[in-house]
Amino acid sequence: MARSSTTSDVFNAIAEAHRREILDTLIGGEKAVGTIVTDLSMSQPQVSKHLRVLSEVGLVRCRAEGRRRLYRLEPARLRPFHEWLARYEQAWNDRLDRMDEYLKELQQEGEPQ
Amino acid sequence: MTPNRHGSAIVEFPNDLEIVTTREFDAPIALVFDVFTNPEHVRKWFAPFTCEVTECSIDLRVGGNYHIVFVTDDGTECSFRGTYLEVAPPTRTVATWLFEGWPDADAVESVDLHETGGATRLTMRLAFRDKAGREHMTKHDGQQDSFDKLEDLLRSLLDPDG
Numbered sequence: 229m230a231r232s233s234t235t236s237d238v239f240n241a242i243a244e245a246h247r248r249e250i251l252d253t254l255i256g257g258e259k260a261v262g263t264i265v266t267d268l269s270m271s272q273p274q275v276s277k278h279l280r281v282l283s284e285v286g287l288v289r290c291r292a293e294g295r296r297r298l299y300r301l302e303p304a305r306l307r308p309f310h311e312w313l314a315r316y317e318q319a320w321n322d323r324l325d326r327m328d329e330y331l332k333e334l335q336q337e338g339e340p341q
Numbered sequence: 342m343t344p345n346r347h348g349s350a351i352v353e354f355p356n357d358l359e360i361v362t363t364r365e366f367d368a369p370i371a372l373v374f375d376v377f378t379n380p381e382h383v384r385k386w387f388a389p390f391t392c393e394v395t396e397c398s399i400d401l402r403v404g405g406n407y408h409i410v411f412v413t414d415d416g417t418e419c420s421f422r423g424t425y426l427e428v429a430p431p432t433r434t435v436a437t438w439l440f441e442g443w444p445d446a447d448a449v450e451s452v453d454l455h456e457t458g459g460a461t462r463l464t465m466r467l468a469f470r471d472k473a474g475r476e477h478m479t480k481h482d483g484q485q486d487s488f489d490k491l492e493d494l495l496r497s498l499l500d501p502d503g
Binding site: 320 | 346347348349350352360362364366367368372373376377382385386387389390463465
């Protein structure tokens with residue numbers, strides 16, 4: 229099977245709770261791997277594995293500073309997910325607005341309250 | 342005059358794999374429940390105005406099925422179907438939720454209604470089951486991960502000035 233598209237890769241990457249915790253902890257700014265391990269009480273191999281997945285889809289970027297490897301968030305890469313969320317939010321907002329209008333019509337017609 | 346509540350639905354991610362939508366209506370709870378679950382009413386509001394509802398069957402009892410289909414302007418069929426797991430008028434329904442066109446989404450939708458001072462709040466909780474096949478997502482206690490911050494970030498991407 230062909231490799232899934234970049235868009236769905238981002239979805240897959242953030243579908244895992246530990247990876248979202250890593251993204252959350254990086255919202256405050258760049259962090260070393262060791263700091264992430266301490267902050268989140270995860271094992272170093274576990275954090276490294278998740279960071280590799282996040283790097284592959286471009287959600288985090290790594291740079292070396294001496295012997296330390298520092299990771300930072302690339303928030304623009306979350307856009308495909310955000311666009312899906314915005315469409316879902318819009319669809320339900322519109323649907324519930326129509327339900328609101330319909331409820332008003334029914335009540336004006338004097339439906340049993 | 343009551344304030345216009347258009348566009349007031351709130352969409353949130355309270356924890357792992359859940360989407361919660363909340364909206365208030367200026368109507369009594371029994372009427373909101375009826376409009377949300379009676380097919381004669383649902384076909385009036387479910388689809389966008391320019392779309393045609395071609396199927397709307399709702400068998401509102403535990404084990405009963407629902408199936409709603411509408412066709413968009415460009416001929417695309419949008420189909421939602423599922424089976425009721427709980428039916429407790431006028432406060433709650435729980436049903437499986439399958440959106441065809443998104444075949445991997447396997448979800449349970451809980452709808453709760455609560456009336457306060459003449460207004461009824463509708464809370465729709467869509468819980469996706471994860472790929473490992475977690476048995477039940479409906480009674481999801483604890484595990485409040487910190488998705489809220491990530492959500493804030495997502496929102497700031499769309500509206501950098503907000």
